[in-house]
Amino acid sequence: MTGHKAIEDRSNRRWAIGFTAVAVFLFVLYHWIVPNGPSWLHDFVQGWFSNANTNEMIVYIIMALGLNVVVGYAGLLDLGFVAFWAIGGYVAGWLMSSFLGNFKINIFGNPAPGLEMGIHVTFWWVLLAAGGFCAIWGIIIGAPTLRLKSDYLALVTLGFGEIIPQVFINGQDINGFNLSNGNQGITPIDPIRFFGFRNLGPFDLDYKFVIYAVICAGMVMVSLRLRQGRLGRAWLAIREDELAASMMGVPLMRTKLAAYAVGAFSGGLGGVVFATHINGIFAERFNFSISILILAMVVLGGMGNVWGVMVGAIVLSWINGIGLQQFGNTVNGAFNTNIDFPSFNFLIFGSLLILMMMFRREGFIPEARVRLVMHEHEDDNEEVH
Amino acid sequence: MPADVATPMSTAAPRAPRLDPKDLTYKISGGLILLGLAFWLGVNLFHDPAQFFTVAIDGLKNGALYALIALGYTMVYGIIQLINFAHGDLFMLGTMMSAFIITTVFGQKAPSLAGYGAFAVAMIVSMAFCGGLNIGIERFAYRRLRRAPKLAPLITAVGVSFVLQFVGLHWNGSGQRQWQTVLPNTQFNINGVVIDVKTVIIFAVTIPMLLILTWLVTKTKQGRAMRATAQDQDAARLMGINVDRTIAFTFGIGGALAGAAGLMYQQVVGSTAYNLGYQLGLIAFTSAVLGGIGNLAGAVLGGLLIGLIQGLNDGLSYGLGQQWSQSVVFTILILLMVFRPAGLLGKNVTEKV
């Protein structure tokens, strides 16, 4: 009994150490080694593992971990996760920029000179506000729909994933009220104040990385601890057998809503982090393909397994953002060809998804139990052929 | 809180003698929404009846197109419960194949006898092409995953969708292309209500398709095999049904429908684009669910309804306007899911304990 607990605690401590080690290494790499290193190292890192890309990856990790709570833990299919990203992003747009110019509120905020109008709240509070606001939206969206069976639920979430971005796209004139500045987007977002001593400008990616990594670590902790507790067991039980779970005293509605709220919360965090990463918020990002991309990260990484999901997020966002492009540039450069690589990206990306599902559908780093179920009928299938 | 019961069994469960407050709220809010809708329609109808019916029929024209795509969606879902995201992209390739046959191969750009001939050839080629492609996709991508948890084939379908978009991108180019139609461009005007002859043609294609499919599913041996497979694959196999072939057959039919829809879209709307399938696939899937997924007539009803709603919202003077059409459609979908989860024509299912 206690042995079991001890192992759990030890592995928890181990991940904390590992995560910190990787984060510190990356910070040192970006902060000292690359700027002071030889130019080939600089070019190599800039080309293949640029700091901007790493920061974007963290956004995707946060999103994927959130979706993992909904899909991986509780087994609820969500095809509209991008809605929470959008809501979180716009909370940052509202509370960290000069956009709402009728107000002039500053709560530990950090407006750029000349942009003092609007609402300026400190980054950390905005994180909480966005997370909380998204969690409320998660409950609003979830409450009427969570009674539905999985496919229908998926469709309803898809519907919300389409409606909410459209509200933001059309939102520059809703009965005369400018909610979102429409497709023009909201820029700039206030710089983050780095633990009180430095405003983070566009080239302080390494410091931003530290902040994002802390938030990401927070999400990892949330994922792991909730999974091990009372709520995590209830989620898994619901994923396995809703009916049996309810007859064992698990309140279905409330438990599912909790999964939704936690997922939405992290979507909100990711939205704020992303808004500060690109220094703005643009409605065009929030389309269905992004929801699918995040879902693919969860599934390809290994549903339910925090490490797998992180790896999935890292790999897919790297491929989507920098990998395919850099690969094309390299091939074209090395063989002096002029192949139009971007036009093959659909093919490469699509094939990757298909092949993964064919040959390693439990994901890169599966949860042991998921591997079992993913392959359980393999043998039956062979005899079908 | 009866809402916590996992299964949607509002009709199957016995009704309590007294209304419980939750049920009552549901009924009242549902009624209010319907009332508001009726009021909105009434005001518009009163305002300008000719326009009302013109835009309604316009909407139904699109709706019939959605219905054609939704039929394929619903068949595939009905048999293996797969949300086939690639279906819309298959339809997209159907539009391109039709354009290729009619305009590039036969060089037909205007209504003429030769044009109708090319149209007929394109119908056959496009249906065969999409049907064959869909069978191939099923064989190579989905079959292995038939017993895997739902998410695996879903992600595969997304992958297939990307690959098909790649094909479309290279076939059609990145932009949208416009085509001349071989269908007549005439319009009837009945008391101010304008009806496009193309609307008539689409219905002349969609309704027979629905009838043929219904006959196929309910009356033929193959149809019985399909229904048996949809119910329980293992039992069907034990009864001597070749499940693989039945599923492949269903995919073939679904693909052929996508091909037919592609031809109709290309000829009626007159454009092709590589990313067409995404949008229309989404709407078609919504139609299928609206009507009750797995139900053929439901898919047609759902498609027509969505087209009608869009047309009314776009075209009525007191509407939200075109830019909100998508939101209106999905809002209605969500409301329906809340009030009648099984869709308009679908049956509620209870879980066995």
Place this chain on the structure above:
Amino acid sequence: MANALEAHNITVQFGGLVAVNDVSFDVPEGGIVSLIGPNGAGKTTFFNVLTGLYKPTSGSVRLNNQVITGKSPHIIARNGLARTFQNIRLFGLMTAEENVMVAMHSHMRSGIISTLIKTPHQRREEREAHERARELLDYVGIGKYASDYARNLPYGDQRRLEVARALALKPSVLLLDEPTAGMNPQESARFVDFVRKVREDQKVSILLIEHDMSVVMKVSERVTVLDQGQKIAEGSPDEIKTNPRVIEAYLGKSGVEGGH
């Protein structure tokens, strides 16, 4: 003797079909009661009414003198009515221990925040839940499987695990839905002893649906017979054995016992 569970005039209709017709039924505190009847008699439907899965068309259910009719399953479960399933419904991809701990959900208090910051209360609660789960597993005799996935357990042990899971709810009434289905006579005999033991040790009343007459007759203190939704007889096992209506209902059916 007071009644732990009382069902008054329960009627369930599906459309025009009457599945259960005006059945009243009690489980005395600390008793072992059986509900029997041929296939399709409405036993499982009746069970589903008791556990809150179906709302009865009319009638009411009282658990420890509290009306529970129409309440959701999880609330009924929390109030002390636990059940097992005819076709085993364990959480297959959770360990045996986790399965038991799920059922403690309603007796635990920690929420999201306390789980995240691991308050002392939360840690204590978790530790106690672990310990109690181990105890229960040991009690039903499958302690060695505690960290195995439930789906990997032998069949009989899965049944035991279901009982352990149900007991984790600290029920006052335990509903067993055909618990010996699929067991051989030796296993069934052992199970009868086990049920008695559970009743003694855990202070629960037990309601049993069963096909296997030998089990019913051996274990029950009182037997109720349903046929086509109607209660046709009620009494001690000996009375039931000789009741002409019961014999009529079962006539020719004894050969297909347990053929579910």
Place this chain on the structure above:
Amino acid sequence: MNKTLKGAALAATAGLLLAACGGSSGGGGKSLTISSDLPLQGTNKDQNTEANNAMQLYLDQIGNKVTAKDGTVYSLNFKAYDDSTAAKGSWDDAQCAKNAQDHVANAAEIAVMGTFNSGCAKIIVPILNQDPNGPMLMVSNANTNPGLTKAWDPGEPQKYYPTGKRNYGRVIATDDFQGAGGAQFAAQDLKVKKCYVLDDNSTYGMGVAKAFADAAPGQGITVAGMEAYDPKQPNYSALFNKIKGIGGVDCIYVGATYDMNGGQIVKDKVGVLGDNQQVKLIVPDGFVGYSEFDNLPEAQGAYMTFSGLAADSLIKRGGKPASFNDAFQKKYGHSLQNSYSIYAVAALQVILAGIEASDGTRAGLTSAVLGGSGVTVPADISMLGKEIHLDPATGDTTAHDMTILTVSNNKEVTLKPWTVQ
């Protein structure tokens, strides 16, 4: 630099040190990289690939080098950045942010030609502006959102230039000029009285549509309604039936790019409201240069405004654009189809003129183009067939004149030049 040599060198370094090569090798003087930043995947892939090809061709034509006024010879490299992603199929804000970092980090890079989307520019410009070695210059061929360079929304344009120095220019006129010019033309030449204004809900489309609607009442035109359409919908006949129901509408203004389902809008407009003689159709330069559009029977008789000169008319005029088009056709097998490609080369010419006048540093280049009296591309080499000059105070092109075109016999025909009052 010899391409084969470069390739061999790169193969030898296992292809990993690609970017390192740009700065090191090369003949005499200093080597500079000019980059482009355009979406190369999805809907705008074809036209932006063409723009990249045109720029590469132009650099090849001038021998990939430029001689500054102080006599230094700079050898030039071209690098194309992609600001779109596969999953999204269009410009991606995160990709823009990343590219901005890369532009700054790539020491050999001197200036950026781009972006295509104004939203992307809003992300990139402030970052380039704060470049420690800069500000770094960006010249766009396609951003028409006024706020990037002049007072528009609150805080604009200062919020894009945190250092207070300008570093962004464009060779294309802003939406406000064009919309207003369209309204003047509609009132004075077409004598229309009642217009319905549509837009594609994009930054560009809404900008021109709003400018048109704002200017129309002053010209005596009633705006019967203003509405955004959803480019993802299959068709718009219901929408046009609504317009028909209003009655008396004799002109439709569509503030959009052709890519945003513009073909469908035009087809349905004619289908419901009648041809472009009965109800005039006026579109902005988002429709110019699409042969698809010109070939539509429904497009015949449509009027187009263009802030500058359209591809076809430029090529027809002869001179530099025509000879360049010949060379392009020879190399790529088709003539330039997109006006934005020509404007991309024009933007490149502004950058090159700036390098000539500068000391070869980023800051030097920026202050050469956006300081003092600015730089001028003389008419004889200009891709626009006339002098190109950016106002050094704002970065906007000084050419406010626009062209009215009409579609006739599947061709864009220049009707008249028009000066916005």
